[in-house]
Amino acid sequence: MNETGYLKILKDGVWTQNTGFVALLGLCPLLAVSNSVVNGLGLGLATLLVLLISNVAVSLIRNLVRPEVRIPVFVLVIACVVTAVELAMHAFLPGLYTVLGIFIPLIVTNCCVIGRAEAFAFKHKVAKSAVDGIATGLGFMLALTLLGAVREVVGQGTLFSQADLLFGELGKGLTLHLADNYRGFLLAILPPGAFIGLGCLIALKNIIDSRIQHRATAQPATVLIEAKS
Amino acid sequence: MIAAIVVLSVMAGVSGLLLGFAAVRFKVEGDPIVDKIDAILPQTQCGQCGYPGCRPYAEAIAAGEADINQCPPGGENGVTALADLLGRDPKPLNAEHGVVKPKMVAVIDEQNCIGCTLCIQACPVDAILGAAKHMHTVIASECTGCELCIAPCPVDCIDMIPVAQTITTWKWTYPAVTAKAAA
Amino acid sequence: MSRLYPFHGGLKTVRHKTESNQWPIQRAALPHRLTVPLRQHIGAIAKSLVQAGDRVLKGQMIGQADGYISAAVHAPTSGMVAAVETCPVPHPSGLPDLCVVIDSDGEECWVEHQPVDYRALHPSELRNVLRNAGIVGLGGAAFPSAVKLNLSGQCEHLDTLILNGAECEPWITCDDRLMRERATGIVAGLQVMTHLLEPREVLIGIEDDKPEAIAAMAEACVGTGYQVRPIPTRYPSGSVKQLVKLLTGKETPVEGLPVDVGVQCFNAATAYTVHRAIDHGEPVISRVVTVTGHVSQPGNFEALLGTSFADLVEQCGGYREGVERLIMGGPMMGFALHSDEVPLTKAANCILAASAAELTPAQPVMPCIRCGACVDVCPANLLPQQLYWHARAKEFDKAQDYHLFSCIECGCCSYVCPSHIPLVQYYRYAKNEIWAQEKEKQKAELARQRHQARLERLEREKQEREAKLRQKAPAKTIKATKASEAGIKLDIEAAVAHAKPHPPSSISSHAEEGESITDYSARTPALPVEGGSRGSEPLSSKQDA
Amino acid sequence: MRFKIVTSPHISQDVSVGQIMRRVLYAMIPGIAALTGFFGWGILINLVIATVVALLAETVMLTVRGRPLALHLSDFSAVVTAWLLAVALPPLAPWWLTALGIFSAIVVAKHLYGGLGYNPFNPAMAGYVVLLISFPREMSTWLIPHGLDQPHALSFLDALRAIFSSEWPARFTLDALTGATPLDALRTQIGLGLTVTEIRNSPIFGIVAGQGWEWAALGFLAGGLWLVYTRTADWRIPAGMLGGLAIIATIFYLADPQHYAPPWFHVWSGAAIFGAFFIATDPVTASTTSRGRLIYGAGIGILVYIIRGFGGYPDGVAFSVLLMNIAAPAIDLYTQPRVFGARRG
Amino acid sequence: MKDYALILVGTILVNNFVLVKFLGLCPFMGVSRKLETALGMGLATTFVLTLSSICAYLSDAYLLAPLGLEYLRTIAFILVIAVVVQFTEMVVHKTSPLLYQVLGIYLPLITTNCAVLGVALLNVQTRHGLVESGLYGFGAAAGFSLVMVLFAAMRERIVVADVPIPFRGAAITLVTAGLMSLAFMGFAGLVRG
Amino acid sequence: MKKIARSMGIAALILTGFAVVGTGLVAVTYSGTKNIIAEAQRTALEASLNQLVPADRYDNRVTEDRIEAVAPEWLGTDQPVTIYRARKNGQPVALFATPTAPDGYSGPIQLLIGVYADGTLAGVRVLAHKETPGLGDGIEARRSPWILAFTGKSLTDPPQEQWKVKRDGGAFDQLTGATITPRAVVKAVRRFLEYVQKHQEQLFAPAAGVK
Numbered sequence A: 001m002n003e004t005g006y007l008k009i010l011k012d013g014v015w016t017q018n019t020g021f022v023a024l025l026g027l028c029p030l031l032a033v034s035n036s037v038v039n040g041l042g043l044g045l046a047t048l049l050v051l052l053i054s055n056v057a058v059s060l061i062r063n064l065v066r067p068e069v070r071i072p073v074f075v076l077v078i079a080c081v082v083t084a085v086e087l088a089m090h091a092f093l094p095g096l097y098t099v100l101g102i103f104i105p106l107i108v109t110n111c112c113v114i115g116r117a118e119a120f121a122f123k124h125k126v127a128k129s130a131v132d133g134i135a136t137g138l139g140f141m142l143a144l145t146l147l148g149a150v151r152e153v154v155g156q157g158t159l160f161s162q163a164d165l166l167f168g169e170l171g172k173g174l175t176l177h178l179a180d181n182y183r184g185f186l187l188a189i190l191p192p193g194a195f196i197g198l199g200c201l202i203a204l205k206n207i208i209d210s211r212i213q214h215r216a217t218a219q220p221a222t223v224l225i226e227a228k229s
Numbered sequence B: 001m002i003a004a005i006v007v008l009s010v011m012a013g014v015s016g017l018l019l020g021f022a023a024v025r026f027k028v029e030g031d032p033i034v035d036k037i038d039a040i041l042p043q044t045q046c047g048q049c050g051y052p053g054c055r056p057y058a059e060a061i062a063a064g065e066a067d068i069n070q071c072p073p074g075g076e077n078g079v080t081a082l083a084d085l086l087g088r089d090p091k092p093l094n095a096e097h098g099v100v101k102p103k104m105v106a107v108i109d110e111q112n113c114i115g116c117t118l119c120i121q122a123c124p125v126d127a128i129l130g131a132a133k134h135m136h137t138v139i140a141s142e143c144t145g146c147e148l149c150i151a152p153c154p155v156d157c158i159d160m161i162p163v164a165q166t167i168t169t170w171k172w173t174y175p176a177v178t179a180k181a182a183a
Numbered sequence C: 001m002s003r004l005y006p007f008h009g010g011l012k013t014v015r016h017k018t019e020s021n022q023w024p025i026q027r028a029a030l031p032h033r034l035t036v037p038l039r040q041h042i043g044a045i046a047k048s049l050v051q052a053g054d055r056v057l058k059g060q061m062i063g064q065a066d067g068y069i070s071a072a073v074h075a076p077t078s079g080m081v082a083a084v085e086t087c088p089v090p091h092p093s094g095l096p097d098l099c100v101v102i103d104s105d106g107e108e109c110w111v112e113h114q115p116v117d118y119r120a121l122h123p124s125e126l127r128n129v130l131r132n133a134g135i136v137g138l139g140g141a142a143f144p145s146a147v148k149l150n151l152s153g154q155c156e157h158l159d160t161l162i163l164n165g166a167e168c169e170p171w172i173t174c175d176d177r178l179m180r181e182r183a184t185g186i187v188a189g190l191q192v193m194t195h196l197l198e199p200r201e202v203l204i205g206i207e208d209d210k211p212e213a214i215a216a217m218a219e220a221c222v223g224t225g226y227q228v229r230p231i232p233t234r235y236p237s238g239s240v241k242q243l244v245k246l247l248t249g250k251e252t253p254v255e256g257l258p259v260d261v262g263v264q265c266f267n268a269a270t271a272y273t274v275h276r277a278i279d280h281g282e283p284v285i286s287r288v289v290t291v292t293g294h295v296s297q298p299g300n301f302e303a304l305l306g307t308s309f310a311d312l313v314e315q316c317g318g319y320r321e322g323v324e325r326l327i328m329g330g331p332m333m334g335f336a337l338h339s340d341e342v343p344l345t346k347a348a349n350c351i352l353a354a355s356a357a358e359l360t361p362a363q364p365v366m367p368c369i370r371c372g373a374c375v376d377v378c379p380a381n382l383l384p385q386q387l388y389w390h391a392r393a394k395e396f397d398k399a400q401d402y403h404l405f406s407c408i409e410c411g412c413c414s415y416v417c418p419s420h421i422p423l424v425q426y427y428r429y430a431k432n433e434i435w436a437q438e439k440e441k442q443k444a445e446l447a448r449q450r451h452q453a454r455l456e457r458l459e460r461e462k463q464e465r466e467a468k469l470r471q472k473a474p475a476k477t478i479k480a481t482k483a484s485e486a487g488i489k490l491d492i493e494a495a496v497a498h499a500k501p502h503p504p505s506s507i508s509s510h511a512e513e514g515e516s517i518t519d520y521s522a523r524t525p526a527l528p529v530e531g532g533s534r535g536s537e538p539l540s541s542k543q544d545a
Numbered sequence D: 001m002r003f004k005i006v007t008s009p010h011i012s013q014d015v016s017v018g019q020i021m022r023r024v025l026y027a028m029i030p031g032i033a034a035l036t037g038f039f040g041w042g043i044l045i046n047l048v049i050a051t052v053v054a055l056l057a058e059t060v061m062l063t064v065r066g067r068p069l070a071l072h073l074s075d076f077s078a079v080v081t082a083w084l085l086a087v088a089l090p091p092l093a094p095w096w097l098t099a100l101g102i103f104s105a106i107v108v109a110k111h112l113y114g115g116l117g118y119n120p121f122n123p124a125m126a127g128y129v130v131l132l133i134s135f136p137r138e139m140s141t142w143l144i145p146h147g148l149d150q151p152h153a154l155s156f157l158d159a160l161r162a163i164f165s166s167e168w169p170a171r172f173t174l175d176a177l178t179g180a181t182p183l184d185a186l187r188t189q190i191g192l193g194l195t196v197t198e199i200r201n202s203p204i205f206g207i208v209a210g211q212g213w214e215w216a217a218l219g220f221l222a223g224g225l226w227l228v229y230t231r232t233a234d235w236r237i238p239a240g241m242l243g244g245l246a247i248i249a250t251i252f253y254l255a256d257p258q259h260y261a262p263p264w265f266h267v268w269s270g271a272a273i274f275g276a277f278f279i280a281t282d283p284v285t286a287s288t289t290s291r292g293r294l295i296y297g298a299g300i301g302i303l304v305y306i307i308r309g310f311g312g313y314p315d316g317v318a319f320s321v322l323l324m325n326i327a328a329p330a331i332d333l334y335t336q337p338r339v340f341g342a343r344r345g
Numbered sequence E: 001m002k003d004y005a006l007i008l009v010g011t012i013l014v015n016n017f018v019l020v021k022f023l024g025l026c027p028f029m030g031v032s033r034k035l036e037t038a039l040g041m042g043l044a045t046t047f048v049l050t051l052s053s054i055c056a057y058l059s060d061a062y063l064l065a066p067l068g069l070e071y072l073r074t075i076a077f078i079l080v081i082a083v084v085v086q087f088t089e090m091v092v093h094k095t096s097p098l099l100y101q102v103l104g105i106y107l108p109l110i111t112t113n114c115a116v117l118g119v120a121l122l123n124v125q126t127r128h129g130l131v132e133s134g135l136y137g138f139g140a141a142a143g144f145s146l147v148m149v150l151f152a153a154m155r156e157r158i159v160v161a162d163v164p165i166p167f168r169g170a171a172i173t174l175v176t177a178g179l180m181s182l183a184f185m186g187f188a189g190l191v192r193g
Numbered sequence F: 001m002k003k004i005a006r007s008m009g010i011a012a013l014i015l016t017g018f019a020v021v022g023t024g025l026v027a028v029t030y031s032g033t034k035n036i037i038a039e040a041q042r043t044a045l046e047a048s049l050n051q052l053v054p055a056d057r058y059d060n061r062v063t064e065d066r067i068e069a070v071a072p073e074w075l076g077t078d079q080p081v082t083i084y085r086a087r088k089n090g091q092p093v094a095l096f097a098t099p100t101a102p103d104g105y106s107g108p109i110q111l112l113i114g115v116y117a118d119g120t121l122a123g124v125r126v127l128a129h130k131e132t133p134g135l136g137d138g139i140e141a142r143r144s145p146w147i148l149a150f151t152g153k154s155l156t157d158p159p160q161e162q163w164k165v166k167r168d169g170g171a172f173d174q175l176t177g178a179t180i181t182p183r184a185v186v187k188a189v190r191r192f193l194e195y196v197q198k199h200q201e202q203l204f205a206p207a208a209g210v211k
């Protein structure tokens, strides 16, 4: 099995080392913005963009930077990228911009952005860094969207409400109402629901992982038994 | 636009000055963590961790090259202690590096020993006594049970035997087991 | 009445004293074979002075104290040494220990009695007499008494000498009977102790459910100035630190001993053995033991050390139907025995044959609900539930932060725990682990030093070799060292490779050698170990060290 | 002869967790009786629903986790949780509300942590708060106690129907049956600028506190005192809590008697007595040291007052208990008793 | 005076940064394994947060705002923060090795604590003055430290609880944080406005 | 010493370099998006105003025809409140403002109110509030139609003394289980209407009156 290279980076970023579920980085936006799918998707996209650009940028400049100013330079680069993205969102997705509020500039301190810059982009070539940025971003977006979906469904019984914020007029039709006169379980939308929801998703991931592992190890185990008998 | 660039470059410049100053004035000192890690390792010097001795393994851990669960002689307690020291989550021992075994000591079958001194050279803690062409003995109290003397012996006269339990080495066991038996 | 200073916690337990305290102490029959363990005390095992085939006289020393904290062992009767070998002994592990097995000749032929006038002897000589008489604490700990009778270096002047006649454990009545019947002997022994320790006052603490013993002791004390103090019946008032607090109001420091606050404490039976040793020249070869519980006729026996428990039970008319465990000591602190074919030792004050009726039925263990009942009863003022919590999680450091080592293992916490958690065992386990880890650390440190020394030696040798080579043939040097370096590297690599788990084939080849392995284990002597008991006597952790 | 090897002590007191829990249930009976007397069958129906759901949830979780069923079901802790939560719910709370609350309590707050003994948060109160913040409307529609302007009692069937199908008997309107609880009334009307005396002239107030409510409190006090007497609950927690509440209430009352209700009103109102003896005393989630329990109790009392007086909720027992649950481990850490023989000070 | 008290109560309890506002969660989850580390992190954060919110205020009020460069806030603030953090590290290192032992290792982690940038941005958003900015920063950090220390004490207990296997580790920690946040909702309404 | 200076210099240079490049890029983006943003903000504002007053009822740029008013007793806040005016052919049509209802259940409630020049309400919306979710938040248009009931009402319809919730004997419904929030909103709307009635002239004064 050859898992090195791009595929592994992708798998790590999206699943094995998922920032939201495993590394527990970037928790603030993850929890704060995931009260609906659309919010989650929006911030996820923005973060993905920032991650991609900043990873590429850091990878490009990695030979120019001295260790003592490494962090400030990264921070500076990321801050510039974020500001540009922020301005763009303000211009083209004003509704979403208002909803996400302070969490757009806070992408700067999203631990996973600087974390990837430090841990990956700084040590790898541009192409790999780009893939890593995309993978990490996708992973983060996955976490955001999943959590957003769970919270939205449980909390208000809808999916893709306010999709127009992201997709414009087109999005208005996207909203799904899952049950008529669903009373809504406010807890899911309120802060405690974010924590508990993420906790449950992580537990779910653990269960899936252990199933996978179980299946993987099940085979050799039977071989052993056969060998014995 | 010009104002923007000027303001930020000034700020960045000042920061740079400060940080450059800091970088030289406050160089990072040596890494005391290695000693702390080494103090936890059992000093069996057996090499099961994949490093030639405990200290190299300690250095590897400190450098982030080795995981904390590679030392079977240290057992579960060792891993927990390392995890505690390094602020990580404890994990089970990596079976690739062997499993926890009961404490053993080496014993040389004195009838068969040809006095080749190879085991003496292999023993990392000088626990074997003897001179060339004379029968060798293991000082049981110094032997760490690392098994490194077994392979070199040309006549296979060294055996590892479990340390026998006596009243003085006996320990109360973890109660869960007894509790279940009682229930 | 002078005042008492109650300690925190403690319990009113069931008593069960009347089963055995209604009859005088009986002399147990002389058995045919006596198995005398060489380790009946805290400290180093006694050195055997006899071999199989030797003839011994009653009272003859057969094991010599080995070091300061150790005690002599004597032949309980005259006869032939059948063997010096490991035999089952009363120990929670059920493991055997080195014993002298004596086949009695039935003649009870004494060595010469050598009573001494204690007033005439120098204190250190007097202590030697006691040491040679094998006197250890009979209150359960079996700590060599001579050590406790030596104040030098421990405290300037002793305020109080306490005679512990509390006997707070349920079922046990041996001290009760002894005090009733041999009060003058006890007081005589106390006088020897007083002579050695010169305390300002002597207090005798006896639980108030033993009015006869109190009366007898009070009578025997007339004219001595010793005061008998009835104390409330509350377990564990017999525990030395609690008794000291109760009688004097002084708290023994956490890691200290009563002497640190100017108090010393001895068991009543210990005082009696002192009297026998000094005034009659008899070493400790017998003791009074309570045999009680589910036996036909419970009672107290004065039995020779080495008599098997089975014999003693036989003399009580045997077990009644339904005995499920045999306990040495009381039900609160005693340990269950694996077999009754074990010899009586100095520390054995009670043999309790328990049936389901005497015990509370085993109940399933539930999680701790943090109810705090254990906190209320803990005489050491600990937080037993926290100790448990950390011991269970094997967080030994934290357990120590909660003063694990202040726990006297009295069992009060387990007694009241509604979740029926075997708390005390967790504490014993944790203490044992900590000691073992400590030992391992020391061993590791030693190994590190030796490894270091070896590396240095190798380095030195290499340099010397190089120097020599350089002198001899400068041209070859480089090659040679390279080769030798490579050799060393190869060695290490081979070793590392070897250390990796064996492939299955090599495992099977090891299995073939299985026989020879067992062969060896029989031949190898036990590893040298420092003296010291593990866990069975909590109070001694300092003395131990 | 083979002997059983068991470690010491070999004897023990004859108490069990199940017994302790059952005592709590017995102690609640007088209070529940009073509540039923004033609020009707709904209380009892809630109790039954809660018990059934709790046992069901407990069974499912134990089965999933592979734990011995009989052993843990017979510890009665789930029933205690169920009763405590049920009593705190409005009498005609729809069945799903009760079920959801119990689910949150037993599954999330208790079994995710390993079940009995391991939960850091009081399960009943966690369940209660989940409901309170998710369904504030349902949670604040309390019935008006009997004996006020409401001579007509809801029959058992009416109550059943109201709970299971949210249908109210046509005879009554919702508004006629329900009303603000005394604490709620006090809170909102002080907000309107009325004085305490004016407010307490309203018929919903009785001798010391709310009409009807005060008798329930008396019932719970009796049961609670019995719990303390049997040492099922540690006296320090209720003492600390009621003491803390009374002291802070006294301070404010003395400062401005027209704006702040008197201490006896606070102590006797809402869930203060009930909470002090039955909820704060949950041993699993409270502090376990002696001093810690006093502090823990006092903390709850003070928080209750703060939330009642200045916060957004009419009563704050549940929140205060949860907040002090958070602090309990830290309190324990800093209030360890002086070990026997340790130096003083 | 009352306003200042309200700011403190508001930031520490009602709008607790971690539990309600969702800022600074990564260190909250990452450094709360042990009580001592939580305490150290709390102290370090309190210091940096107070200082950096003042510095950020100053740079905004006297540099960016007059020049109409508000859109550069993020960049400017993060730069200020990075410098404050490093500068603090430097000063502490120089003046007190002891303090460095306690705080030193946490300082670098603070740059990426989004509470720091969050406070700076929120200060601007709510138009706080100098003193208010400092207080707001201090309150936020005090709230952060408070819940962090309590959380650490809880976690020490939870790690040894019999938690179902899928929930061991991060999952149960998050659930605990959730229940804490639930409890903190009790403070809602304490500070109006 | 020299080493320090060198290190400082290099660090400063690197940082400055990146700052110049980075800021340059951002500044470019900014100037590129500045107008779009302003435009987007304006459309957003207009969209929300148009919910109350249809766009074809006026022809001026409402977002630019505005004044600021400070009137704590009437508008419920110490802060200046922006008032937008809609005109057709220069004639006053309606005005919009964002007053506050200070006494909500858990804090102030920010409203958006539109009033026609004749004093009838074009509509009321809630911009920001902290009321209890599930209870007081019924005042949001997307949760319940309650707030729509204001449309078309004026100080005379219902009569002044009926400007209360039903429980207090007025004409407006309360929300089930929550009286306080609607009470606060009704009161704030009435106050604003009174304010408009009193200051009609100044409020509609032509753009010159912009403060």
Ligand SMILES: Cc1cc2nc3c(=O)[nH]c(=O)nc-3n(C[C@H](O)[C@H](O)[C@H](O)COP(=O)(O)O)c2cc1C
Binding pocket: C136, C137, C138, C139, C140, C141, C142, C143, C164, C165, C166, C167, C168, C169, C236, C237, C238, C239, C240, C241, C265, C266, C267, C268, C270, C333, C408, C409, C410, C539
């Ligand atoms: C819980 C507990 C209870 C004890 N009860 C007694 C007792 O009742 N009588 C007694 O003599 N020693 C008792 N001991 C032992 C004493 O603490 C102490 O070791 C003994 O009195 C010292 O005297 P010795 O050296 O002569 O044995 C008890 C110890 C513990 C830990």
Ligand SMILES: Cc1cc2nc3c(=O)[nH]c(=O)nc-3n(C[C@H](O)[C@H](O)[C@H](O)COP(=O)(O)O)c2cc1C
Binding pocket: D087, D088, D089, D128, D132, D181, D182, D183, D184, D210, D213, D216, D217, D220, D269, D270, D271, D274, D313, D314, D315, D316, D317, D318, D319
């Ligand atoms: C005896 C008793 C009296 C109560 N009195 C009131 C009350 O006066 N006002 C109120 O809002 N709730 C009252 N309740 C309900 C409790 O205050 C509340 O529902 C719950 O027990 C505690 O939750 P809380 O403190 O978060 O509101 C009462 C409950 C009981 C058991």
Ligand SMILES: Cc1cc2nc3c(=O)[nH]c(=O)nc-3n(C[C@H](O)[C@H](O)[C@H](O)COP(=O)(O)O)c2cc1C
Binding pocket: D132, D136, D140, D179, D180, D184, D188, D312, D313, D314, F105, F106, F131, F132, F133, F135, F136, F137, F167, F174, F175, F176, F177, F178, F179, F180, F181, F182
């Ligand atoms: C937790 C909680 C939150 C509440 N939130 C609100 C609210 O946001 N708005 C409101 O008007 N009433 C709220 N109330 C209800 C008020 O306290 C009060 O009972 C109600 O306004 C009285 O109205 P009623 O006469 O319709 O019952 C809340 C009550 C509780 C218990």
Ligand SMILES: Cc1cc2nc3c(=O)[nH]c(=O)nc-3n(C[C@H](O)[C@H](O)[C@H](O)CO)c2cc1C
Binding pocket: C369, D020, D021, D024, D077, D078, D080, D081, D082, D084, D110, D115, D116, D117, D118, D119, D121, D122, D123, D124, D125, D227, D232, D233, D277, D278, D279, D280, D281, D282, D283, D284, D285
């Ligand atoms: C005195 C006492 C009070 C209790 N109070 C509560 C309570 O408030 N809430 C609860 O869920 N369980 C309570 N229990 C039951 C039990 O402790 C609880 O279910 C555990 O928290 C579950 O682990 C109580 C038990 C006792 C003995």
Ligand code: SF4
Binding pocket: B041, B042, B043, B044, B045, B046, B047, B048, B049, B050, B051, B052, B053, B054, B055, B057, B070, B071, B072, B073, B074
């Ligand atoms: S496995 Fe452990 S004992 Fe062996 S050398 Fe490595 S660290 Fe030392």
Ligand code: SF4
Binding pocket: B105, B106, B122, B123, B124, B125, B126, B127, B128, B138, B142, B143, B144, B145, B146, B147, B148, B149, B150
């Ligand atoms: S004697 Fe053998 S097993 Fe023992 S330490 Fe030396 S090399 Fe290792």
Ligand code: SF4
Binding pocket: C367, C368, C369, C370, C371, C372, C373, C374, C375, C384, C385, C388, C413, C416, C417, C418, C419, C420, C421, C423
């Ligand atoms: S008595 Fe048992 S259940 Fe109660 S706190 Fe102690 S250990 Fe826990």
Ligand code: SF4
Binding pocket: C374, C377, C378, C379, C380, C381, C382, C383, C384, C387, C406, C407, C408, C409, C410, C411, C412, C413, C414, C423, C424, C427
């Ligand atoms: S056994 Fe230890 S912890 Fe338990 S009550 Fe006795 S002294 Fe306290």
Ligand code: FES
Binding pocket: A025, A026, A027, A028, A029, A109, A110, A111, A112, E023, E024, E025, E026, E027, E112, E113, E114, E115
């Ligand atoms: S994202 Fe906020 S601290 Fe990491």
